Amino acid sequence: MTSRRNFLKACLATPLLAATPALTLANAREPLTLTASKTTKRLVPGNEYNDASVWAFNQTVPGPELRLKKGDTLSVDFLNQLDEGSSIHWHGIRNINAMDGVAGLTQPEVIPNGQFRYEFPLNDSGTYWYHSHAKTWSQVARGLYGPLIVEDESDPAVDHDLVLMIDDWFLANDGTIDEASFGSLHDWAHGGRLGNWLTVNGESLPTIEVARNSRIRLRLINAANARIFGLNVPASAFLIAEDGYPVPVQQSQDVILAPAQRADFIIDLGDTDLTIAETLNGEKPYPAAILKVVEPSKPLVTKATLTQPLLEAPPKAIDVSIPLRMQGGAMGNLSEATYKGQLRPIRELAQTYKKAWAFNGAIAEHHDHLAKISIGQTVSIEVWNDTRWNHAMHLHGHHFWIQKEDGSFLDGKRDTYLFQRGEKANLVFVADNPGLWLFHCHMLEHHAAGMGAVIEIS
């Protein structure tokens, strides 16, 4: 990332003073409209750069912040004003299958000038997000994503509740999206489309005003196609949730977020500005966003001691195990795989079909079902990442526990787990939600190149 991301770094010398990014559109119950269309957006400040052509929900990147309460019903009319089919997936929501928004699996793609009503209850509070789920490697990269926040009565009282949606764009030298590299077989077989320009809420190094000595809830969302971010919050900070789901409250200033993952922090601010930095990819910390301290305009909340959440214990017995060996990619050990009913050499798969990854020797599509599970069974997907790459595995419709190779469980549940190269871990869940659920890598190029499968629950 260093050289590619830093090519325009000089611009950072004069950070823009950005408005507070919150753009609350919904307050429940009334249907709202999300329209996908093309628009332009200035990604890189400076006269020598151009506006980028982006695809956006309601003309903004990120799309509008949807903020509702647990128990509310979200009702969205999606209008597609793009020239190609699209859909909206509500990432992390244990959704009704027909509302899950996977084009070609849970619904037909919404055609140009078409529309679709999404309507479903919000049974879990936390930090979620929505994004296109059609040709994601292109549509998400062009800006079709936004935050979905579900509040709970028991959320800790805070003075500011901030969403930071982090993305990296692959830009050409003039500040526009690099078009020629879309669909690059090299990217698809390696680490995916990695950007060279980092934005938070669509801006480079935004400054957000916060009150002196205030308590802040910071919701971090990784909206990148493939980039894993390391984020540092240099303050008195407590990690309280990952992927929207509570974790044991712990003092922490750092978190690693794979694509699609989220983390929630509670920060008790002092009287100095705070720079949140990306620390994983560059040689030194890269400033991502500034929280600028100003005088409070209203009384501050009482900073109550954060209470530990009650976490659901992982199940003791497994009804169904699904062995899943992930193979392929550059420098991998996959020499052939089944695709469209035929065993084909990897060279043909790559050059003719642009497929590079496989589950259990097969390049899956939506009509291939990895497993059929009876409703109510406890399932363990026994994943072996037998590749030379990291993968952020996401299961739709459920949250899972993570059981490490030594048998121990991580605290809390997730919807996306980052597998290191060579790692084995079990993703354990109760199949309590009927339907066809996608299980795929959220490095979107990996998914497109074969890393996805369907689990049928009925």
Ligand SMILES: [Cu+2]
């Ligand atoms: Cu992957």
